[in-house]
Amino acid sequence: MKSDSLVRRDMLKTTAGIIAAGFAAGTQAGRSQPSQFPLRLPRTIRVGIIGLEGHYSEILSVASGSPQVQLVAIAEADPMVRSKASDDALLKNATLFADYREMLDGQKLDIVAVCGENGTRASIVQACAERKLAIVAEKPLALTLAELELTRQKIIANGVPFTMLLSMRFDPQYRKMHAIVQGGEIGEVVAMTAQKSYQLGERPDWMKQRETFGGIIPYIGIHMVDLMLWVSGREFAEAAAFQSNVGYPGIREMENNAAVIFRLDNRGTATVRLDYLRPATAPTHGDDRLRIAGTKGVVEYQDSSGLTLVTHDSKPEQVRALPAAGSLFGDFLDAVYNGRQPLLTPGEIFRVNEIVLKARDAAESRTIVRL
Numbered sequence: 001m002k003s004d005s006l007v008r009r010d011m012l013k014t015t016a017g018i019i020a021a022g023f024a025a026g027t028q029a030g031r032s033q034p035s036q037f038p039l040r041l042p043r044t045i046r047v048g049i050i051g052l053e054g055h056y057s058e059i060l061s062v063a064s065g066s067p068q069v070q071l072v073a074i075a076e077a078d079p080m081v082r083s084k085a086s087d088d089a090l091l092k093n094a095t096l097f098a099d100y101r102e103m104l105d106g107q108k109l110d111i112v113a114v115c116g117e118n119g120t121r122a123s124i125v126q127a128c129a130e131r132k133l134a135i136v137a138e139k140p141l142a143l144t145l146a147e148l149e150l151t152r153q154k155i156i157a158n159g160v161p162f163t164m165l166l167s168m169r170f171d172p173q174y175r176k177m178h179a180i181v182q183g184g185e186i187g188e189v190v191a192m193t194a195q196k197s198y199q200l201g202e203r204p205d206w207m208k209q210r211e212t213f214g215g216i217i218p219y220i221g222i223h224m225v226d227l228m229l230w231v232s233g234r235e236f237a238e239a240a241a242f243q244s245n246v247g248y249p250g251i252r253e254m255e256n257n258a259a260v261i262f263r264l265d266n267r268g269t270a271t272v273r274l275d276y277l278r279p280a281t282a283p284t285h286g287d288d289r290l291r292i293a294g295t296k297g298v299v300e301y302q303d304s305s306g307l308t309l310v311t312h313d314s315k316p317e318q319v320r321a322l323p324a325a326g327s328l329f330g331d332f333l334d335a336v337y338n339g340r341q342p343l344l345t346p347g348e349i350f351r352v353n354e355i356v357l358k359a360r361d362a363a364e365s366r367t368i369v370r371l
Contacts, residue, residue, distance in 0.1 A: 041068045048073040048109045050100045051116020054138040055165040073107045075100035119212035122147040129154040134161040143214035163332045164349045170326030187296030189232040192270035194224035195289040200276040208252040216255040217360040235265040241363035
């Protein structure tokens with residue numbers, strides 16, 4: 001069975017020639033409406049990628065449809081991965097480096113996508129910030145609160161544009177959920193439940209060590225925590241959590257299950273369930289779910305049943321009118337070079353990273369942690 005990164009690499013074969021369908025219409029309070037594809041930039045933007053792990057297909061999908069976005073350099077320590085990159089249609093013209101420092105020092109870049117292993121991410125992001133480069137980072141940003149704070153300070157002190165690959169915000173179903181909740185259709189949010197369940201597959205060694213992986217809560221829980229914060233508009237006040245590895249000694253220090261419960265700022269609750277227990281026979285690699293319950297109704301998304309809404313004034317219905325899919329990297333470029341407000345802000349990124357690290361610490365210390 002394939003790991004997350006291998007699944008994404010296979011997906012590139014089918015997505016490389018596809019341009020994102022366009023940004024969703026509609027304007028949030030306090031935000032300008034994002035532009036439509038094709039993305040128009042004032043000049044050619046030179047992009048480097050450090051580490052071919054995770055969601056780097058976000059960058060490739062925009063580059064495939066935007067001639068002004070050029071992938072000029074790749075730094076990847078693994079020689080086998082580097083050789084495969086040279087065979088990829090979207091990556092073959094990029095200069096390859098084994099050491100990211102050589103790439104940063106030897107190439108004229110505008111943006112760097114930091115997509116390597118979790119344990120090295122904070123120091124690499126700091127190095128990019130010191131060179132005044134715009135940054136797109138994988139998640140989590142850091143593995144400790146001290147690392148996170150130092151990285152935040154470097155980004156702010158150098159005034160560099162920054163985003164993180166929390167791409168689920170740009171999926172049609174969650175954009176619609178956000179609009180429904182912020183439009184008041186379900187009233188005040190009281191309870192939220194989220195799930196991420198993945199097939200385990202083959203995991204690299206760095207994921208099997210606590211010091212280089214950081215834990216299941218920061219790694220995959222961050223997606224659902226970000227969605228709950230954004231969709232609901234509420235804040236998290238406290239967290240309690242449990243995590244463990246049951247039945248899979250081969251993954252060593254990597255957890256295969258976790259559960260987190262949050263107290264909301266209005267005394268409501270939110271829970272997140274995470275696992276790597278989805279069977280290989282399942283039709284999809286992952287099973288994502290999000291349920292938002294309010295004083296007037298409930299809106300819920302599951303892969304199997306789609307987006308559904310029920311309120312005190314209307315019977316249960318499947319919501320079929322969804323906005324077009326958005327692009328995180330396209331939105332970021334639009335913000336940096338065209339002056340628009342991004343859908344995902346640095347402040348939100350720092351906050352969600354802080355929350356998941358504290359939630360993991362709650363699991364490890366078996367205490368309730370203030371957020």
